[in-house]
Amino acid sequence: MFSSFRHVISFGVPASAIKVDSLAKSFPPVYGGWRAFLQPFAASTCPALRAISFEVGEGESVALLGTNGAGKTTLLRILATLLIPTSGSALLAGCDPVRDAAAVRRHLGYHAGTDLGFYARLTGRENLRFFGRLNYLSDSILEARIPELAERFELGGFLDRQVRTLSSGTLQRLSLLRALLHQPKVLLLDEPTRSLDAIAASEFRRFLKTEVHLHRGTSILFASHLLPEIEFLADRVVVLKEGSLVAFDTPSGLKRRTGSSSLEEAFARLTRHAVHSSEEPRPV
Amino acid sequence: MIQALRDLLLFFERDLRIARTYRGPFVLELVEALFGAALFYYVARFVDSPELRQALPYGTSYFAYSLVGFVFFDYLNAALDTFDRSIIEARDAGTLEPLLTTQVSLTTILIGSAIYPFVVTTLRIAVYLAWGAFLFGFPLGAANWPTVLVVLLASLLAFSGLGILSSAYLLLFKRGNPAKWLILGVSSVAGGMLFPVSILPDWLQVIAYLNPITYALDAMRAALLDHAAVPSLARPILILMLFAAILLPVSLLAFNWTLRRTKVTGTLTHR
Numbered sequence: 001m002f003s004s005f006r007h008v009i010s011f012g013v014p015a016s017a018i019k020v021d022s023l024a025k026s027f028p029p030v031y032g033g034w035r036a037f038l039q040p041f042a043a044s045t046c047p048a049l050r051a052i053s054f055e056v057g058e059g060e061s062v063a064l065l066g067t068n069g070a071g072k073t074t075l076l077r078i079l080a081t082l083l084i085p086t087s088g089s090a091l092l093a094g095c096d097p098v099r100d101a102a103a104v105r106r107h108l109g110y111h112a113g114t115d116l117g118f119y120a121r122l123t124g125r126e127n128l129r130f131f132g133r134l135n136y137l138s139d140s141i142l143e144a145r146i147p148e149l150a151e152r153f154e155l156g157g158f159l160d161r162q163v164r165t166l167s168s169g170t171l172q173r174l175s176l177l178r179a180l181l182h183q184p185k186v187l188l189l190d191e192p193t194r195s196l197d198a199i200a201a202s203e204f205r206r207f208l209k210t211e212v213h214l215h216r217g218t219s220i221l222f223a224s225h226l227l228p229e230i231e232f233l234a235d236r237v238v239v240l241k242e243g244s245l246v247a248f249d250t251p252s253g254l255k256r257r258t259g260s261s262s263l264e265e266a267f268a269r270l271t272r273h274a275v276h277s278s279e280e281p282r283p284v
Numbered sequence: 285m286i287q288a289l290r291d292l293l294l295f296f297e298r299d300l301r302i303a304r305t306y307r308g309p310f311v312l313e314l315v316e317a318l319f320g321a322a323l324f325y326y327v328a329r330f331v332d333s334p335e336l337r338q339a340l341p342y343g344t345s346y347f348a349y350s351l352v353g354f355v356f357f358d359y360l361n362a363a364l365d366t367f368d369r370s371i372i373e374a375r376d377a378g379t380l381e382p383l384l385t386t387q388v389s390l391t392t393i394l395i396g397s398a399i400y401p402f403v404v405t406t407l408r409i410a411v412y413l414a415w416g417a418f419l420f421g422f423p424l425g426a427a428n429w430p431t432v433l434v435v436l437l438a439s440l441l442a443f444s445g446l447g448i449l450s451s452a453y454l455l456l457f458k459r460g461n462p463a464k465w466l467i468l469g470v471s472s473v474a475g476g477m478l479f480p481v482s483i484l485p486d487w488l489q490v491i492a493y494l495n496p497i498t499y500a501l502d503a504m505r506a507a508l509l510d511h512a513a514v515p516s517l518a519r520p521i522l523i524l525m526l527f528a529a530i531l532l533p534v535s536l537l538a539f540n541w542t543l544r545r546t547k548v549t550g551t552l553t554h555r
Contacts, residue, residue, distance in 0.1 A: 027550045040456045040545055074550075080385055084547040102387065110385045116378025119298065121305040130298050134291070134386035162305070178382070 016091065017186050017219030018056035018079065023088035025049040025074050025243075044086055048074045051088060052245040054238055056186075059217040061209075063230040065267060066240035072223035073113075075240075076188045079221070080110040093185050109184035113191040113223075115171035117178075120164035124155065124174050127163055128181060135182040142181075149177045152207055154200070168195045176204065180212065187212065189222035193229060205232055227263045237263075241271045291388050295396025296403070303400070314411055321415040321422075324351045339480065342510040348423060349505065351416050353477040355409045356439070356504050360471055360497050362405040363398075363443030364464045367451035370397035375553055384552075390543060391536060394448060402440060423509065431507035431514050438524035439500035445531020446496075452539040455546060458554060471497045496527040 028042035049071040056062045064072040077083040079092050081101040090097055093107035118127045125146060132142045150156045153173040158166055166174070172195040179187060192208075193201035209232065212218045224230050230237060231251050239247040239254070247254055247270050251263050260266035303310075328347030340349050374380035374397075383393050416422030450464045474481065474488050475497035481489055492498045503520040506512035514521065546552040 037457070040549060040551070042549070044548065082381055082384060082547065082552060083550055084544065086548075102389070105385055105387050108385065110382075112381060114378060117382040118377075119302060119379060120377065121302045122298070126301055130294065131382060131386060133294050134383070134388050136387055 015058045016055045017058045017060065017093060018062075018221055019091040020055070020075070020079075021053050021089050022051045023049055023053070023075070023078065023090055024051045024086050025071070025078060025083065026086045047243050049078075049085070050243040052238075052240070052243075053088075054245060054248045056219055056221055058185075058219055059213070060235050061213050061220040061222070061233055063234035063237045064221065064223040064240060065225075065227075065230060065237050066223075067271060069242070070240035071243040072240060073190055074243075076110075076190050076221065076223060079104075080108060080188055081105060107185040109179035109182065109187045109218075111176050111179040111187075111189045111192055113172075113189070113194050115168045115175065115195060117175060118163040118171065121162060123160050123162055124150075124166065125159040127174070128159075128178055131178050132181045137182055145181060146177075149180060152211070153177050154203070169197055169200060172196055173200065173204070183216065183218075185218065187218050187220045187222075189220065191223055191225065193224075193226065201229075205229060209233055227267065231263055239267065239270050246270050288392065291392045292396045292399060295393070296399045299397070299400030303404075313408060317408060317411040318415045318419075320354070321351065321412055321420060324354060325416070325420040339483075341480070341505065342426075344423070344505075344509045347416075347420060348509055350478050351412065351422060352505050352508055353501055355412045356501055357472065357475065357477045357497065358405055358409060359402075359436075359439055359500070360443050360446075360475075361468065362401055363440070363447040364450050364467060365447070366398045366401040367394060367444075367447040368454050368461065368464070369401075370394070371451050371454055378553075381553060390540065394451070394536075394539065395444075398444065398447070406436070426511050427508045428511045428513060431512055431517060432504065434514050434521060435500065435503040435507050435517065435524075438521050438528065439496065439504070441528035442496040442500070442524045442531065445528060445535045448535035448539050449531070452535065452542040455539070455542045455552075458551070467495075471495055474498070476501045496524055499523045499527075 024047065026044035026047045028039065028044050029046055031039050031042065048069075052071075052075070054062075064075065066072050074083065078085050079090055079097055081097045081104055084098055092104045095103035095107070097104045118124075119130070122130070128146050129139075129142050132146070133139075137145070146159070147156065150159050153176065155170065155173055155177060158170050158174075163171065163174070172192075176189075176192060179189070193204055196204060208220070213220055213233070220233070222233065224233075234251060236248060236250050237254060238245060247257070249257065254266040254270065255261065255263060258266040258269040260269060325347050328345060328350060332346050336346055337343060340346065371380070374383060384390070388396075413422060413424065417424040446467055450461055450467075453461055453463050470491060471477070474484060474492040475495055476492065477497075481492045481498055484492060499520040503512075503517045503524070506517055543552070
């Protein structure tokens with residue numbers, strides 16, 4: 001409850017962990033046959049994000065909600081310095097992901113929501129040590145932090161097994177652990193509980209909320225299709241539809257503005273009847 | 285500087301740890317090197333003649349000449365293959381994106397991923413030469429090892445530029461790599477691997493001297509077979525350094541441009 005107000009207390013003006021300003025991203029069409037050779041030079045004409053703007057305050061947790069293809073992953077990948085936007089700008093911890101990608105990566109923890117991304121023949125611990133050292137964590141910090149986080153994620157028994165022997169859910173937890181290892185200021189999570197079983201997902205949400213979000217004050221932007229997860233974790237929700245921002249409000253605000261009794265109902269109404277201004281709710 | 289070296293070593297350590305989980309291939313490579321050395325020995329025995337010895341530099345045997353040519357051609361092959369393979373493996377294993385969201389630079393990732401393969405190639409060459417010396421009389425005593433190291437380093441830098449250019453192509457077009465095939469094809473014919481460049485037609489000799497492998501093989505043969513010192517090989521070493529000075533920055537610029545382009549088109553992880 002307090003976390004959503006933390007960023008407004010200090011100077012009266014909200015400090016932004018993430019600021020997205022008229023951000024747009026288009027991709028080139030996919031060519032086949034001999035024209036595939038021209039693919040790398042094709043003009044970007046297929047819009048994935050259409051000039052969206054919003055801010056995530058320091059210590060705030062914001063969910064990205066939208067149907068498949070709404071632009072959630074594209075947005076997260078731009079902020080993670082893995083894509084370059086077509087127009088508009090973004091700031092993460094005050095740094096530009098395009099012009100100052102190295103600075104952004106210092107403050108960033110990114111979990112792509114897949115169980116890929118590890119060296120299969122190395123153990124979990126070896127993988128974590130490698131990526132931790134690439135983020136300039138000292139051996140002594142890694143020695144202390146890996147077992148501590150592994151305990152949290154119930155990964156203790158898996159750390160010294162080769163990654164290729166681990167299940168999809170375990171790999172997902174390992175990937176989340178990697179994103180948190182260097183204690184980033186901003187955490188970008190793409191469907192973080194997708195492959196977790198119900199108990200592990202619930203544990204993870206609790207850990208994210210209490211330890212990462214409330215205790216450490218880490219700002220979180222996460223994409224999810226799980227509405228109870230969003231209601232539990234998110235201070236505010238960005239609702240995307242076909243690349244456009246149709247609403248940005250608290251879960252209760254979304255329900256109120258759509259006259260809905262549940263977030264699911266509010267989401268359905270918002271994505272069927274787009275609200276074009278995030279500031280001025282329209283009757284639905 | 286120390287930080288950069290430390291970062292590079294992280295990649296070497298990673299690859300060493302991965303390699304330790306595959307022990308069989310290392311033993312098989314030792315055996316393969318034995319058969320490779322034997323192949324060149326018997327081909328040389330078949331074609332060797334006083335006229336051929338006269339045509340070869342330093343009065344060496346065709347066995348020593350062709351073995352040096354073959355094993356050091358492996359360096360060019362490794363350079364062209366290593367950077368490509370590190371990109372393909374990272375892309376397929378899904379580690380490319382996690383690497384690109386860490387704090388090390390792309391250049392470090394690229395160069396760091398090449399260290400282990402180059403070390404392995406060097407060891408493989410050493411094993412080839414050791415088999416050659418132990419079983420077939422390769423004249424290891426004629427080598428000037430400090431010069432060998434200098435030539436090796438200069439060649440490595442020059443070839444790496446070609447390798448990074450090749451990986452830029454791969455990143456952009458995803459499949460196939462005609463540039464790599466062209467360089468390897470031309471180099472195998474016009475690089476002086478198995479016969480002196482001087483027997484080639486004039487136009488092919490011009491191509492040969494536009495290729496760093498020609499200078500690398502000339503200098504390496506002189507260092508290994510004629511005990512040549514660094515000053516006497518100043519010309520080919522300087523030319524190799526010149527290739528490196530041009531190719532390395534150009535290739536890194538090309539790779540950075542390509543990476544940026546894949547971030548625009550969203551094809552960084554596409555196959």
